[in-house]
Amino acid sequence: MPPKSDLAHVTQLVTLNFITAKLTRADFACDDTELQLQVEAHAPGVYRLRCAAAESLQSDKPSARSRAHAEMLLARQEAVGELAVSSIAEPAQLGWRLEQGDIALEIVRSPLEIALYRGDECLLRTQPGAALACKQGAGDGAVAWRFSAELDGDDALHGLGESGGEQDRRGGFLVSDAPAARALPLVWSPKGWGLYVNSLQRVEHDLGRENPDLYQALVHDPVFDLFIFAGEPAEILNQYTALTGRAGQPGLWPMGVWLDQAPGQSIDDTLRLVQEFRANQWGLDVVRLAAPAVYGFQADKPAFEWAPARVSDTRDLFARLQALNVQLAAPSFPGVLCGTHMFAEWEDRGWLLIDDDGNAHVFPGDDVSGGQDFGLLDLTNKDVYKLWSERQRQLVDEGLGSPSCDAQFDIPDGITARGGESGPALRTIYPLLARQALFDAVAGHKTPQEGVICSTDLFPAVQRFAWQTGPQAGNDWAALQQTLRAALSLADSGVPVQTHCLGSARHPVGGMTPELYIRWLAMSVFSGNFSFQGIPALLPGAFDSATRELVQHWLQWRYRLIPYVLGIIEDAVRTGLPVQRSMALAFPSDPVAQVWDTQYMLGPALLVAPALQPGSHIQVYLPKGDAWWDLNTGWRYEGGTTWTVEAGLDTLPVFGREGHMLCLGPTAQHTGDFNSARILDEVWMFGMPEHSPVVMRNKIRVMQMQGSSYIKGLEGLRILPAEGLEVKRRGAEVRISRAR
Structure with a gap:
């Protein structure tokens, strides 16, 4: 892993001066520097902070390569939020309040401090007087930024890529471009905030290793570009993926x-x-x-x-x-084997990644190349x-x-x-x-x-x-x-x-x-x-x-x-x-649930507690706020409770969330056995249905009226209602009501 960079000589951004405000953006100048800070309402509950030399931020005509790099990171380039800017005139805290509904970003003028609020609750605050620092290398011209945010004693940090250990990454240290780090750029807290550093360059995430009370990001990029999210973790993922792109379909x-x-x-x-x-x-x-x-x-x-x-x-x-x-x-692999005519020809064309001497770099053989050395195709070449x-x-x-x-x-x-x-x-x-x-x-x-x-x-x-x-x-x-x-x-x-x-x-x-x-x-x-x-x-x-x-x-x-x-x-x-x-993602307001971090929700309807050690007795915590139905017994349990479940090898502790349904397909040996006209076979209900089910090619809709649920789209399906419910079919509609 690359060593942490030396930031002994830094320019600390201490004082801001207001320049101008537009519908989506407010601009500030940093005293005694040539730097400017832009704060943008990129989307509801999402702020974008960009800091750099003024000419870098004000460029209206980025190069084709810069546009291509931007599109690699962001699926949505343009801001879609609106910003209401007002002054804070308290004697001890002069600054500005940038509001999007009940979400606000407060910026203290001097010493610079940034705080994220939902209503009157402060979700995230930067280190007073040390929110953002900049270092410009004397000889190489390299620029690095250090952003520092305070952590509460019980602030858990989630995201940032793959971990085979605890989901709470607090206390760790990650380098974005080190393959062994398995890092990704989003970090969030169940308390309602998230951060995404928008950069292709190296980002070093100090998650409290150096100072247990701080999250610090060291960004090696001429432009500091940070997105701040406010909301429940599910809403943060929604906004993050809307910003950076979402998955295509996998097919059947x-x-x-x-x-x-x-x-x-x-x-x-x-x-x-x-x-x-x-x-x-x-x-x-x-x-x-x-x-x-x-x-x-x-x-x-x-x-x-x-x-x-x-x-x-x-x-x-x-x-x-x-x-x-x-x-x-x-x-497959994006390369060509050394010692072949194609390697020599594409080296001459400049179609392979090159070294300092302009020659194609030779990568040592690996499992995929069959142990033969190879050159990597230059995929940046169209x-x-x-x-x-x-x-x-x-x-x-x-x-x-x-x-x-x-x-x-x-x-x-x-x-x-x-x-x-x-x-x-x-x-x-x-x-x-x-x-x-x-x-x-x-x-x-x-x-x-x-x-x-x-x-x-x-x-x-x-x-x-x-x-x-x-x-x-x-x-x-x-x-x-x-x-x-x-x-x-x-x-x-x-x-x-x-x-x-x-x-x-x-x-x-x-x-x-x-x-x-x-x-x-x-x-x-x-x-x-x-x-x-x-x-x-x-x-x-x-x-x-x-x-x-x-x-x-x-x-x-x-x-x-x-x-x-x-x-x-x-x-x-x-x-x-x-x-x-994870429990932290699905139940951020239940701190007890987050302790049970090897349980998980499979979609919105099923809680799964896998057996991770020998034996047939498995402890399960059922998160508060919902009732839960045991798929194996049909029994109903109140949330906020812990149970020891006996599960033989033919069972698994799985619980249905009340108000949801589970739609199951037929037994098959492969997906070619599926009848595309009838992909479903059976519906299991967990209490009175309140939510339309998540299911492939979903045409099932739930409506509530006068204490009953009316469901369309269940034609030809077997229905297993929860105990205490009765089912009445009325043509294409099914009525679910409480048994009398």
Whole structure:
């Protein structure tokens, strides 16, 4: 991890002077400097603070490259809020109040201080007299900014990327462009504030490591650009994703079960495993091939070819896959192998990333390149980007379901792209461009855009791509907890889906007991999605008949849940809310719930408490403010209570939130079994329905009138009402009322 930068010599912004105010923006000058501060009402409850030299902020004609960089980060460039500016004339606090309804940003003139309010409640306050500091390097001209905000003693910090530990990141330190940090740019508190540093350059997040009472961001960028959010965490994610972009649709088949090919396994052996799944009625939809890349550029032509040692006849392969009703995901990488004609030709053209001497940089071989050294395509070059994306699309047209590509390379500082990007900016941009090029290939020609790209890469705006591949953490109970925590931390960062790996082919498998296997599978079923690992010891056939029957039981549940889970992802396109939601995200006003940080909400209706250690007794906390219905017993529990639930391996503590419904599909072996005209089979009600359900292609609507609920869209579905309710069908309408 890069060392923290030396800011011994800084210009502290101490005093502001008002310049002017417009409908959406107020401008201030910083005394004794050439800097200006702009405060913008970017959206209701969202403020944008930009500070830099006046000429940088007032430029009306940014370059094409600057516009491209801005679009990589922000889906919405223009402000849509309105600002009411008034003066604060208190003797001890001269300054300005910038209001958006009941949300206000107060700026103290001297010493500079910024505070965020909702009504009379202060949500966030900067360090008095040390809100913002600037350092300009004497020789290299580099600019860095330090922003400091005070933390209350019980302020938890969520977001900022992947964590295999606690969701509260307080006390940590992250560097945005260090691949090992797994960092993302949004941080928020359950108390109602959030921060997003809008930069492609390095950002160092000190979450209380240096001073436990401060959050500090060190931003290495000529322009300081910070968005401040006010609201509940769900509203912060809504505004953040509306600002930075939301996910496209994954489609139906990716929601089915996946099988990851074992390293070194032949495709014939993998297809025999698929046949075993089919013979045992274990649901399966997708095979994902293992590294190395199964296709890539020919040695002497800019065209893709399949690796003949692995795929001798592509038509035969896709015919066999189609006969088995499975889709194919395959590894790729944005590079060309060293020692080939294409490497030499593209080095001459300037189509590869170059070093200080102008030569193509050679990256050491890895698993995907088959151990061969390679050069990376310069995806900042439009011609290169277009070529790579078009070649990928040709394979998609042949039958490839999804490319799989990890492109978060640790690119050395001296490496440069054609557009001049290097260092932290290039490390940030590169995986973003790779994922976008692949998504264009898979979904760009569809309306609406639909498709998934398998990748573990994290970068700003990663939430625009619905599918995130989870870690292969290991094969013990600690690894199960790690993969769950990683998913919940990414969900807190705005990523809609992280899929789980059921165990790891990269770790010793001795700790994978039948009990752990089934508990891991059950948790994965109630998630965005998951994949089996193709090594024999981690497949259902390695276990006894009782365990295999439990596998079949849980896979049937998975396919019944698909309409609900896909509906949650479709909802993420509109709201930015993820599939698996942490207690802090779902229940910010219940501090007790936040302590139970391995429970989660699966969408709006289901609370899931997975078993994370051996035994059949599982403790569950039911958040206050709602009543909860046990899916296994039908019993109703009041919120704000803790229970010990006995759950055998065929059950999982899952509770329905009162007022919601769960819509289930039919039992299936793969998504090809789904009847698109009748995707639903059954509806479970948790108390009196008050909310329209989240479900794929939702046409079900709930209305309340005179103490009853009237529901349209339940034709032909079995209805399981909660205890104490009665159901009356009236043509196309269903009336739910309390039993007399």
